[in-house]
Amino acid sequence: MASGPADHPFGARAAISLVAAGFEPLPAVADAADDGDGPLDWPGYARDRARARTDSGEDESVLCGTARIGAHAVVVISFDFRYIGGSVGERAGALICQALAEARRRHCPVVSLIATGGSRMQEGMRSLRQLQRIAAECARNAEIGVPHVAVLRNPTAGGLWASLGAGADVVVALQGATVAFAGRRVRGDLHDTDDFRAEGKYGTGQVDLLVSPADARGVVTDLVDLLAPAAGRRRAGGVPAPVPRALGRTDLPPDGWSAVRRARDADRPRARAYLDDYFDVRVAISGDRAGGVDTGMLCGIGRRDGRTVAYAAQTGTANTPAGFRTATRLVHLADRLGIPVLTLIDTPGAANDESAERAGVGPAIAGLFAAIAGARVPVTTLVIGEGGSGGALALASPDRLWITPDGYFSVIAPHAAAAILKRAETDAPALAAQFRLRPQDLLEDALVRGIAGATVVCPTRSESRSVTGTSHVPGLPDKTVVASTY
Known part of the structure; x- marks a missing residue:
């Protein structure tokens, strides 16, 4: 008919x-x-x-x-x-x-x-x-x-x-x-x-x-x-997105090189596992609207416990300019609609090949830095694996940053540092120790607010405690907490 x-x-x-x-x-x-x-x-x-x-x-x-x-x-x-x-x-x-x-x-x-x-x-x-x-x-x-x-x-x-x-x-x-x-x-x-x-x-x-x-x-x-x-919400303020629970190991790495090796372990939980665990439903957005897609940057909007949360999550690869621009678009969208943002950090660093340079990796990272710095909605960040230099920091909240026991955050990856310093590749483990990149080092130095779901040895009292809720660590400032949010 x-x-x-x-x-x-x-x-x-x-x-x-x-x-x-x-x-x-x-x-x-x-x-x-x-x-x-x-x-x-x-x-x-x-x-x-x-x-x-x-x-x-x-x-x-x-x-x-x-x-x-x-x-x-x-x-x-x-x-x-x-x-x-x-x-x-x-x-x-x-x-x-x-x-x-x-x-x-x-x-x-x-x-x-x-x-x-x-x-x-x-x-x-x-x-x-x-x-x-x-x-x-x-x-x-x-x-x-x-x-x-x-x-x-x-x-x-x-x-x-x-x-x-x-x-x-x-x-x-x-x-x-x-x-x-x-x-x-x-x-x-x-x-x-x-x-x-x-x-x-x-x-x-x-x-x-x-x-x-x-x-x-x-x-x-x-x-x-x-x-x-989101329609009609106040454009500023709002309740931050909760910190995701850690899905990997709960014990802390004994030294810096162990932290790096754990973060690079192929069997460690990755971004998709965290997003599946965190959200009841989610819908992806894709691409930078300028001709580029980076499958190593997962962006979208989801619902958790009845609340809308926007997310940008790295998957462990070196992100391209398209990935940083897509995350920037996501943050701007969330900010316009009054939606809190969750970011998951896991990258060895930004892509640094010829194609990345031609596509404007520097301006792309700058745009993401500016978007997060200027966001009027709260941004919550969890480092779930590698935190490699500026490519990782671009996605990080300046005031709500947590890390898992199988993550690290460093000014540069130890192998790259060895090359820059004209030292042998075998010196990478020693450099990892010097960088104080372990979760507990970052917590002691007040560079992160807490370690998600860890059994922590308190840096100031050598006091071990297993955390089952969001708790203050004895001897550390109030802003440094160990978070297990489920």
Whole structure:
């Protein structure tokens, strides 16, 4: 049976029903011109719009209103590609801006369901100018912490991809969808390679999630559920994310070289194990939105004990500039929405090869330092393995830093130090001792606030104690605690 106007795969209402329920349209925009052949007196434009209304069953290329996703009220902006290719002119732009302003008034998330060829050429610059108007409304929403999730349908092209889609807090793309700034006819190319599809955009860090239409409802529901409580939160302050419990060894290393070897043990628990243990549910974000992805930096948003927490976690590899930029994007997002941040440190250091230098590893690390230093939300950090130099410190909270018994933190890795000092590689163990990089050394020197889940020998009293809760260590300042948070 052929699909009708309401359930057509290119239709605005079909897209809404894919992820939401209880849709109610917003009032029609009364002040946008909709007469004759338009502002340019374009021949046949009135006829084209009349045919588009018949084909789509809609009055415009976008359908905007309120709906429910899970337990939350949202504002939805849904495009109908059957209406002149989902293009945006003055009236469609006014509808989108009205919807974005309504989300701001209600302080509820925006979910945009995009399928468009871009600006409507029959309205000339009046159409193109809508991109600025839409971007301005999105910026106003971001300023007060209104979350925005964009779902890229087939096709998503032109200025609306750039102004509404790519700027969303989280970008979800449907598998197989064409996603490109320029469509085939503009490019003069009849074929779409992966560079012009959702798969390519995901692979180059321009979208966060690649999902099938069947999975879209679950993914969008999880995202709205995680982000919706953030709408309306105070942008500063908040309760910090709890320190994760240690999943590895609880005894402390006897010397510096033992600490390094433990941190490099292939069987030690890694970031994914910590995230699985910590969160009840989590959704990843991926990529730096500038063409790069680093699988060694896991970023996303999750729920723990009913609270939303953002996370950035290193996986034990040398992070690339894309990884640092993705973490920076995560921290900025959390700060805008008032979400506390958890970071997990585990890296031998930043990538230092030619490709990393060409991609701007120095500026990328600088951006992450600045994001964490300037964050108004609390950042909690746990070192779960290697803490190698600036590549690790970039992810560290300046005032809420803990370490596990099988972690270390050092100004530089001992082997690299031996090379710099023109000493033999066999001198690395001695250098490890000189660096005072063990968890207990860092605690004694007040460089970390505590050791998660350890059996600690107190540095000042040689007093052994097994910690089962968050406890003060006798003889140390109040700020240095041993934390076991479960």
